[in-house]
Amino acid sequence: MKASLNHQDDAGSGQAGSALADPDATGTAAPALRRDWSDWRTWARSPLIQGALALALYTTVWLLTGAHEIVHNLSDAHLTQVSMDPNFYTWCLRWWPYALGHGQNPLYTHMVGAPSGQSLAWVTTVPPIALLAAPATVLVGPIATFNVLTAIALPLAAWGAFVMCRRLTKQFWPSLAGGAVFGFSAYQMNHEVPGQLNLIYSLMLPILGYFIVRWYEQSISTRAFVILAGITMALQIYLFLETFADLTGFLAVSLLVGLAVAGRASRPAVVRFGKILAAAYGIAIVLALPYLAYALAIHPGNLNAPRALDLASLVVPRPATVQGVTWLHHLATEPQPVSAAGYVGIPLLVLALVLAVTRWSSKIVRFLTCILVFAFVASLGPALDVAGHQVVRFPWSPLWNMPILRNAYPARLMLFAYLILAIATALFLVRHGKLLWLRWPLGLLVIAAVVQDAPPIGTTAHSTVPAFITAGTYRSHLKPGEIVVVVSTIGNAGMLWQADTNFYTRLAGGYINQAITNRSDLPKQVQSLAKATPQSIAKFETYVRHDKIGAILVDGRHEPQWVGIFRKIGLQGRWIRNVLVYPVNGCRTCHGLSPAQIGPPQPAQS
Numbered sequence: 229m230k231a232s233l234n235h236q237d238d239a240g241s242g243q244a245g246s247a248l249a250d251p252d253a254t255g256t257a258a259p260a261l262r263r264d265w266s267d268w269r270t271w272a273r274s275p276l277i278q279g280a281l282a283l284a285l286y287t288t289v290w291l292l293t294g295a296h297e298i299v300h301n302l303s304d305a306h307l308t309q310v311s312m313d314p315n316f317y318t319w320c321l322r323w324w325p326y327a328l329g330h331g332q333n334p335l336y337t338h339m340v341g342a343p344s345g346q347s348l349a350w351v352t353t354v355p356p357i358a359l360l361a362a363p364a365t366v367l368v369g370p371i372a373t374f375n376v377l378t379a380i381a382l383p384l385a386a387w388g389a390f391v392m393c394r395r396l397t398k399q400f401w402p403s404l405a406g407g408a409v410f411g412f413s414a415y416q417m418n419h420e421v422p423g424q425l426n427l428i429y430s431l432m433l434p435i436l437g438y439f440i441v442r443w444y445e446q447s448i449s450t451r452a453f454v455i456l457a458g459i460t461m462a463l464q465i466y467l468f469l470e471t472f473a474d475l476t477g478f479l480a481v482s483l484l485v486g487l488a489v490a491g492r493a494s495r496p497a498v499v500r501f502g503k504i505l506a507a508a509y510g511i512a513i514v515l516a517l518p519y520l521a522y523a524l525a526i527h528p529g530n531l532n533a534p535r536a537l538d539l540a541s542l543v544v545p546r547p548a549t550v551q552g553v554t555w556l557h558h559l560a561t562e563p564q565p566v567s568a569a570g571y572v573g574i575p576l577l578v579l580a581l582v583l584a585v586t587r588w589s590s591k592i593v594r595f596l597t598c599i600l601v602f603a604f605v606a607s608l609g610p611a612l613d614v615a616g617h618q619v620v621r622f623p624w625s626p627l628w629n630m631p632i633l634r635n636a637y638p639a640r641l642m643l644f645a646y647l648i649l650a651i652a653t654a655l656f657l658v659r660h661g662k663l664l665w666l667r668w669p670l671g672l673l674v675i676a677a678v679v680q681d682a683p684p685i686g687t688t689a690h691s692t693v694p695a696f697i698t699a700g701t702y703r704s705h706l707k708p709g710e711i712v713v714v715v716s717t718i719g720n721a722g723m724l725w726q727a728d729t730n731f732y733t734r735l736a737g738g739y740i741n742q743a744i745t746n747r748s749d750l751p752k753q754v755q756s757l758a759k760a761t762p763q764s765i766a767k768f769e770t771y772v773r774h775d776k777i778g779a780i781l782v783d784g785r786h787e788p789q790w791v792g793i794f795r796k797i798g799l800q801g802r803w804i805r806n807v808l809v810y811p812v813n814g815c816r817t818c819h820g821l822s823p824a825q826i827g828p829p830q831p832a833q834s
Contacts, residue, residue, distance in 0.1 A: 278400050282390040282407060286383035290412075294420075295379040297687040302372045307423045308686035312719035312739040312749055314374070314423035315727075317354065319720070319738075321377075322370040322727040324358035335522050339731050340723060340738030341745075342711045343775055349523040351740050352426035355466050370727045371691060374423065381428040382420060386411020388431030389647065392438040393654035395445075405671055406654030409678065410434065413646040414571035417682050426468040427640075433475065433647055436460045443504070450504055458511025465516040469523070470636055471643070478603070478644050479505065485598045489591050536609025536638040538616065541570035542577065545681040570607065570642050573677035576649055579670050583656045586663055593655070596648050603645035609638035692718050694783065696807035697725045702732065705809055711736050711776060713754055715791055716783030720749045725781075736777055754780075758790045760826050765797055765818075772815040782808035782832055792830030796821060801832075808832050 271277055291299055298305060307314040319340075327334040334355065338345035357377060358365075364373045390407030397403055410416075419427040436457055443453035464472045483505075486498045513520065584597040610625030611618050627633055657671050696702055706712065711734045714722030722735045739749035748755045753771035756764040771777070780799070782791050784806040794801065794810055798817040801810035 275394060278394060278403075279387070279391055282394075282400075282404055283383060283387040285404070286386045286390075286407065286411065287380065290383050291379060294382075294412075294417075294682055294685060297685060298375050298379045300687075301690075302375045303368070304371075304691040305375065305687045305689070306371060306691055307375075307378065307421070308688060311422040315718070315720035315724035316739060317423055317425045318370045318374040319723040319727040320353040320425075321358050321361060321365050321373050322730065323353065324355050325362040325365060326731055328359075335519070338734065339726060340735045340740070342734035342736050346738070346740055346744065347526055348740070349519075349526045350469075351744070352468050354425050354429070354468075356463050357425055357429060357467070371693070371724075374425075377425060378420065378423050378428070381425070382411050382416050384411075385416055385428065385431045385434075388434035388438075389650045392434040392441065393651060395438055395441045396651065397654050397658050399654075399658055402654040402657035402671075405657055405675060406650040406652075408675060409576065409653045410646050410650035412678055412682070413649075414678075414681055415569045415640075415642050415646055418569040421683055421685055427471075429467055430471070430643055432460050432464040432467065433471075433643070434650075436464075436475075437647070440501075444501075454504060454508045454511060457505070457508035458515065461508065461512035462515035465512060466519060470640065473636070474641055474644070476509075477606075478599075478641070481602055482595075482599055485595055485602070489595045489598065491591070494591075536611070536613065537570045537604075537607035537642060538613045539608065540615040541568070542572045542604070543574055544615075545571050545573070545677075568683065570639055571681055572645070572649065573674070573681065575670060575673035575677045576653070579656050579674055580649060580652050582663065582666065582670070583652050587655075593652075596652055596655075600645060600648045600652070603641055603648060607638050607641040607645065692721065692786070693725060693728050694785065694806035696781075696805040696809075697728050699805060701805050702729060705804060705811075706733055706779060708732055709734060710778035712778060713737060713751065713780045714783065715750065715754070715780065715788060717786040717788055718783060721783055721786070722749060722781075733778075736775060751775075757793045758788065758829070760790070760793050760821070760829075762820055762822065762826075765793075765820055765826075768797075769815045769818045772812050772818075777812050779812055780810040782810070784808055784832075787832055788829075789831055790829035791832045793826070795832065796825065796830075 298307070323337065323339070324334055326332075327337070334353075335348045336345060337348060340346055361373050361377060364376065386407040388407075389410035390403050393403035393406035394400065397406075416428055416430065439448070439453055439456050439460065442448045443450065448456070461472065461475070464475065483498065483502050486501075487495055490498050580597070580600060583593060587593045588597075608622070610628040611621040613619065628636075628638070653671065653674060657667050659667075691698070712722075713736045714725060716722070718724075720739045723738050726733065726735050737745075737749050737751045737754070739745050751771065753764075753768050757768060780794060780801075782794070782801070784803060787808070791808075798819045799810045799812065799815075800817060801808045803809075
């Protein structure tokens with residue numbers, strides 16, 4: 229779609245090699261030229277060689293800088309569990325090959341939320357990634373596999389954007405900068421920290437853009453485009469349905485903007501593209517039908533409120549990066565801080581503005597500018613918030629109460645804004661007759677702003693999984709298929725342990741997502757013991773008997789302050805390789821407590 233607007237740009241507005249002047253970007257296939265492959269310069273200009281070089285550069289630089297803590301010790305080091313997501317996605321990597329290998333429905337599990345189980349229809353279990361990585365999961369385990377997947381996600385996203393920009397510009401260095409803007413954007417970086425595989429594996433979007441450009445150039449047939457685009461969108465459905473829904477809305481708006489910008493002569497081509505894209509959607513829906521049919525038959529939970537973009541986040545980086553800039557530091561340290569995943573930076577905004585002003589005669593620039601503004605406005609959600617304060621509610625705010633939109637996060641539409649900004653960066657850096665002196669100084673400022681705002685990726689020195697699990701000791705103290713409760717200050721520790729044991733036991737509890745399991749990975753009858761009362765203790769005893777809980781496992785290195793309540797109510801446990809194991813035995817030794825007997829919370833005693 230974006231490339232279709234290159235046609236009929238003002239003659240002489242760019243230099244040779246630019247997407248705005250290259251013969252391949254005019255809508256007519258360039259004549260085939262014989263290449264002298266004995267010349268190293270021919271190899272250097274090859275898209276395949278340049279794509280491989282870009283991926284190598286992105287990966288090397290990233291692994292030596294931002295991700296070095298992840299790859300330092302893949303078998304032990306693990307992302308710091310600041311949220312429950314890392315251990316959930318580690319669990320997902322083990323779940324898909326396990327479920328298919330045992331003939332189980334992968335969209336419903338009895339392994340968590342036991343004994344009844346949990347539906348995974350509206351949960352982002354990333355099956356394409358889990359299945360592609362299944363050999364590694366089987367060979368080296370889910371933790372090391374998760375670490376590798378997390379480490380390479382951003383370079384892959386950057387590479388996808390590079391491939392698209394390279395096809396548009398036909399130049400390596402501008403495309404390399406454009407790929408970095410997308411792959412290492414604040415959106416990608418801030419979802420990398422908690423290991424959210426469904427969000428950081430976003431390369432399907434630029435790959436789809438690449439196919440669109442190839443189709444417009446007539447370097448692939450319409451049939452090939454429909455098939456390739458359909459497969460790409462189907463993969464995105466399985467990766468994360470919300471991103472696919474956002475993509476659908478974004479493409480619809482892009483078609484409308486394209487009709488407005490293209491001009492009378494080019495509008496039939498835009499209409500034709502819309503019909504071809506609809507055919508690709510048909511293939512995507514057919515390929516994703518098994519999942520969609522199952523998911524649509526189940527009512528999803530509702531989130532509390534949409535998470536929208538704060539307008540100030542476009543220019544406000546993380547507090548640690550703006551110590552010397554008073555007004556930015558003040559905004560960054562507000563009681564209600566702006567979204568870190570929405571940071572664009574002043575240099576990149578200036579670049580987009582300069583590109584729009586100096587090259588407004590170009591249809592692709594007008595197109596990109598219009599949909600960039602749309603992406604920003606849509607990301608704001610139902611209201612305009614600036615530095616944590618609501619300024620005005622938009623007239624279209626009721627739309628966010630609709631069944632589909634009310635569970636969406638408007639701020640996630642910024643992913644598309646970063647993709648547009650990546651293209652804008654590449655186009656801006658292509659040699660052009662206006663403001664040549666400004667190109668690379670501003671481009672370097674853009675990259676510097678991206679690098680400066682990169683959040684630190686924390687890891688633990690060693691795996692958070694205790695020797696009770698890693699050494700296989702659990703097999704001597706737990707029965708296969710036994711229902712256990714895992715108590716730890718590490719979020720979703722139970723799902724991590726379960727994945728590492730290849731589902732030896734079933735887990736009572738487990739955090740699936742906010743809509744289904746709220747904010748705790750413990751069953752509510754267990755979580756209520758954190759502030760124990762005689763009533764909550766009685767409910768706990770009933771729960772243990774009714775749901776046939778076999779054992780409670782307390783993480784010795786990360787035990788909550790309140791776990792001493794288990795000993796007080798009569799459970800007898802013993803320490804085994806950094807885990808306090810309480811065989812529940814139907815809670816036969818349990819007894820009630822008075823408020824005086826409960827007292828203040830106490831840790832378990834070794």
